[in-house]
Amino acid sequence: MLESLITSKTRVKILFKLFLNSESSGHLRELEKEFKESSNSIRLELNRLVEAGLLTSFPVKNKKVYKANTGHPLYDSINNMLRRIVGIDQLVDRVTSQIGNLDAAYLTGDFAAGHDSDTIELALIGSNLDRQYIDNLVGKTEKIIERKIVYMIFTPEQLTYFLKDHDKLLIWEKEE
Numbered sequence: 001m002l003e004s005l006i007t008s009k010t011r012v013k014i015l016f017k018l019f020l021n022s023e024s025s026g027h028l029r030e031l032e033k034e035f036k037e038s039s040n041s042i043r044l045e046l047n048r049l050v051e052a053g054l055l056t057s058f059p060v061k062n063k064k065v066y067k068a069n070t071g072h073p074l075y076d077s078i079n080n081m082l083r084r085i086v087g088i089d090q091l092v093d094r095v096t097s098q099i100g101n102l103d104a105a106y107l108t109g110d111f112a113a114g115h116d117s118d119t120i121e122l123a124l125i126g127s128n129l130d131r132q133y134i135d136n137l138v139g140k141t142e143k144i145i146e147r148k149i150v151y152m153i154f155t156p157e158q159l160t161y162f163l164k165d166h167d168k169l170l171i172w173e174k175e176e
Contacts, residue, residue, distance in 0.1 A: 014055075027066065100128045102126040103126045104124075118147055
């Protein structure tokens with residue numbers, strides 16, 4: 001869908017990688033391996049996005065690392081657009097309402113690492129969650145967003161252990 005608006009597939013990959021999760025970053029060679037594209041096409045797009053102010057870059061050892069500029073006026077709009085394309089906004093609205101004592105919801109897996117995927121992985125943190133209701137909502141949401149949704153339920157302690165070495169992106173948290 002985004003490819004019809006932005007003709008550069010490399011730019012789309014960079015946007016997903018760096019704007020879906022504001023904590024994501026990457027350097028040229030890492031992105032080259034991940035995207036399986038030439039360093040020249042990636043460098044060109046990175047330079048354009050830095051010049052536009054959408055990305056920031058900083059040195060780490062002998063590498064130039066790129067990250068989304070969360071202070072840019074368009075950051076929130078781009079992030080929200082990517083969430084809508086992925087279907088995260090609908091997923092959060094549907095799954096977090098009326099499922100029980102939900103404390104937080106995290107996106108894990110490919111999307112948390114900034115990669116587009118056909119599967120959305122969720123980590124739900126809470127107690128006494130209604131699995132049957134969640135299954136029903138997930139099934140309906142999968143049809144709407146046309147992506148597979150896999151979820152796991154954790155206590156806060158289990159989440160810390162399970163995701164200590166994995167990417168995670170907080171997408172919803174209970175208001176205190």
